[in-house]
Amino acid sequence: MLRISKLTDYGTVILACLAAQPERLLTAAEVAERTRLGLPTVSKLLKKLHRSGLVVSTRGSHGGYQLACPPTDINAARILEALEGPFALTECSGEASTCGIEDSCQVGHAWQRVNAAIRRALTEISLAQLAGAERATPTVAPLTRMPRATSSATD
Structure with a gap:
């Protein structure tokens, strides 16, 4: 199953918290509250987000954390890559493939297309949309249920 990690989910929650008050520096304790x-989790994730360039920190008694750029300029792909590393569904889907069967694989190209489509979708969703400040416009038609086949008593 494709699923982001709990820490990535928490990191997105932290970014949404910072996005709610972009003009204000928030301490790790304020973000945790x-x-x-938990404060240790928040501190760990804020450091990781700072190293990735999504968050800036200011030291001192009036210091804290804030987004490095507007929430509309941060997309879901960038968040995932900051917290989990390069996006790749399969070994051959990433930029640096080390797959031993890539030359003879019959499904690799299809997985690369799937990977590219998912990554493209992730780049179209901003932190502002994730945080609920801006409505996301679906670019993919929503799934609909297929009508159930009915059989009549006369069949």
Whole structure:
């Protein structure tokens, strides 16, 4: 199953918290209180987000954290890559493939197309949309249920 990690989910919650007050520096303790996440987890994720360039930190008694750029300029793909590394569904889908059967694989090209489509979809969703400040416009038609086949008593 394709699923982001709990820490990536929490990292997105932290970014949404910072996006809610972009003009204000928030301490790790304030972020922990507002998100109801543990302070050690928040501190760890803020450091990782800072290293990736999504968050800036200011030291001192009036210091704290804030987004490095507007939430509309941060997309879901960038968040995932900051917290989980390069996006790749399969070994051959990433930029640096080390797959031993890539030359003879019959399904690799299809997985690369799937990977590219998912990554493209992730780049179209901003942190502002994830945080609920801006409605996401679906670019893919929603799934609909197929009508059930009915059989009549006369069949």
